[in-house]
Amino acid sequence: MTAITPPLIKVDIETTFSSDRSFVDEHSYVFSYTVHIKNMGTETVQLLSRHWFFENAYGKKYEVEGVGVIGEQPHIGPGEIFSYTSATEIDTPDGFMYGSYRMIKSDNSSFDATVEKSMLNMPRALH
Known part of the structure; x- marks a missing residue:
């Protein structure tokens, strides 16, 4: 899923089911996700905080807010991409994030870069 938000921040997310960290019999499904944040604008921006929703297959939402990402508050220059990988757990084999x-921009004005829904899916084998 891709989103472009003024002033031109593009966010791409890749999700992967983590079978080695999940406990399916206990309804614990872990997904890793890699986020690529690209500054498509003409000035440097800094990522201050995140506000995530992780939603299971029944619409139950888990909310996560915090300072920065993976312990960082990166500055992202024009044309630069900041990427990081993290993980989440939900209680169904499918969901969304x-x-x-x-x-914040160099003039201290802040804005929210919206991240559109991305699917969380456990692969299934057909027999």
Whole structure:
């Protein structure tokens, strides 16, 4: 899923089911996700915080807010991409993740870069 938010921040997310960290019999499904945040604008921005929603297959939402990402509050220059990988757990084999990043520009004005819904899916084998 891709989103472009003024001032031109593009967010791409890749999700992967983590079978080695999940306990399916206990309804614990872990997904890793890699986020690529690209500054498509003409000035440097800084990522201050994140606000995520992780939603299971029944619409139950888990909310996560915090300072920065993976312990960082990166500055992202024009044309640069900041990427990181993290993980989440939900209690169904399918779900969604979405949210926003609070960003600040050099003039100290802030804005939210919206992250559109991305699917979380456990692969299934057909026999």
